[in-house]
Amino acid sequence: MSILHRHRFLLLAALVTLLLPVVLRSGSLGTEVLVYGLAALGCNLLLGYTGLLSFGQGIFFGLGSYAVGILTTRTGLPVAPSVLLAVVTGAAAATLVGAFAIRQRGSYFVMLTLAFAQMFYFLAYSLPSLTGGDNGLLDVPTPSLALLASLGIPQRSPWQFYTITAIIFLAVFWLLERVTASVFGRTLLAIRENEARALAVGYDTRHFKLAAFAMSGAVTALAGALHAMMTGISPLSDIGYHTSEMILVMTVIGGTGNLFASLLGAAFYVLMSDWLSTLWPRWLLLLGLALIAVSLFLHQGLWGLGDRLAGLLRGRRAPAPEHPT
Numbered sequence: 001m002s003i004l005h006r007h008r009f010l011l012l013a014a015l016v017t018l019l020l021p022v023v024l025r026s027g028s029l030g031t032e033v034l035v036y037g038l039a040a041l042g043c044n045l046l047l048g049y050t051g052l053l054s055f056g057q058g059i060f061f062g063l064g065s066y067a068v069g070i071l072t073t074r075t076g077l078p079v080a081p082s083v084l085l086a087v088v089t090g091a092a093a094a095t096l097v098g099a100f101a102i103r104q105r106g107s108y109f110v111m112l113t114l115a116f117a118q119m120f121y122f123l124a125y126s127l128p129s130l131t132g133g134d135n136g137l138l139d140v141p142t143p144s145l146a147l148l149a150s151l152g153i154p155q156r157s158p159w160q161f162y163t164i165t166a167i168i169f170l171a172v173f174w175l176l177e178r179v180t181a182s183v184f185g186r187t188l189l190a191i192r193e194n195e196a197r198a199l200a201v202g203y204d205t206r207h208f209k210l211a212a213f214a215m216s217g218a219v220t221a222l223a224g225a226l227h228a229m230m231t232g233i234s235p236l237s238d239i240g241y242h243t244s245e246m247i248l249v250m251t252v253i254g255g256t257g258n259l260f261a262s263l264l265g266a267a268f269y270v271l272m273s274d275w276l277s278t279l280w281p282r283w284l285l286l287l288g289l290a291l292i293a294v295s296l297f298l299h300q301g302l303w304g305l306g307d308r309l310a311g312l313l314r315g316r317r318a319p320a321p322e323h324p325t
Contacts (some may be wrong), residue, residue: 008307009260013173016263017166027158028230029274034162034169035227040250041176042219048256049180049250050212052193056097057112057247059120060090060217062239064224069137069209069234070130079143083225090221091214093120098213100207111128117244124239136235140228165226172219176259177217190214220247255301262300 020030039061046052067086071077077085082137101112124131131137142161143282179185190198191205228234237243246269254265272290276283298305 007177008021008287009258010170010174010177012260013263016267017170021159021162021297027160027162029160029270031162031165031226031230033225033263033270034165035230036247036250036270037266038169038172038223038226039220039247040254040266041172041259042216042223043251044254044256044262045176045180045216045219047251048258049185049188049192049211051195052209052212053110053248054101054113054216055110055241055244055248056101056117057216057220058239058241058244059097059117060094060220061224061227061243061247062120062124063093064090064221065228065234065238066124066131066137066224067221068075068225069140069228072141073137073139077168079114079141079229083222086225087218090224091218093218093221094213095210097208097217102209102213114241114244121236121240124236125247131236132234134236136233137228138233140232140234141230142229162229165230168222169224172222173259173263174185176215184208184211206288214322222278249291253291253298253301255303258303261301261303268302 010127017034020033021027025028039057042060043054043057046054064086067089068079068082071082072079097113097116101109101116104112128134128135129136143164164233180188185210187198187203190201190203191208222237227238250265250269251262252265254263255261264318273283273287276286276290280286294301300307
């Protein structure tokens with residue numbers, strides 16, 4: 001297998017990060033696509049590779065946002081170590097939530113993650129001295145790199161932060177690509193397909209699912225931290241149920257079980273929301289109709305649609321078989 005074929009999805013992701021500045025006028029909108037693409041990557045690791053439908057992703061997104069906000073505004077810690085601690089916070093919270101959630105299966109697992117999401121939301125709401133309550137944490141700083149300014153990207157501009165986010169996104173994408181292609185990743189797929197058989201073979205499925213939870217929480221918390229730095233605020237909505245729902249919808253729209261599909265789903269949701277909001281004040285109704293269409297006709301998401309179209313094109317280009325005369 002060639003290197004290009006092995007890393008084709010990473011190359012596609014890199015191509016998207018290069019195209020977004022060309023097709024979008026707003027650096028903030030492009031950054032939002034990559035931030036939620038990161039969150040969808042974390043969700044896909046649970047849903048697409050482990051078969052765990054979690055409604056608690058907003059917990060880790062919000063904790064990442066709050067962690068970087070509290071550490072930078074309340075303690076004066078620099079941005080880089082604050083982001084690292086936010087990632088650790090997300091991984092630790094995901095380990096805690098996962099330790100309880102994986103004891104249940106099916107609808108009970110879903111309801112338990114939803115209950116944790118509500119608990120963390122009301123905990124953040126009830127601690128305004130720490131989280132800012134309804135107002136959130138304001139004046140979250142954005143990192144500034146002089147190197148990017150020397151390359152012609154103005155400091156403190158949205159495109160500078162987009163560049164930083166794109167580098168982080170591609171690094172995380174590469175790491176998750178290595179994880180999913182490893183023995184660990186193949187074991188997660190085995191658990192998704194038939195957990196009883198994986199247990200019979202000798203795998204400790206609880207440990208594997210807990211590790212997947214921790215990695216998912218770390219990646220999602222990183223997305224939350226980047227989102228807080230992009231907007232300059234750590235809002236209460238970041239840890240709300242709507243955020244969990246949005247991340248899950250992005251993952252399903254793009255297609256589960258494929259990392260690049262997560263970026264497709266995030267781009268579709270963010271860009272479609274932005275476009276529809278300019279057409280009609282009640283744009284959420286139009287977005288809902290679009291999501292219904294995806295659910296009815298694109299069971300494998302946008303990536304599945306593209307894969308089928310590529311298959312049809314390959315079939316048309318294939319030479320017709322010669323018939324003996």
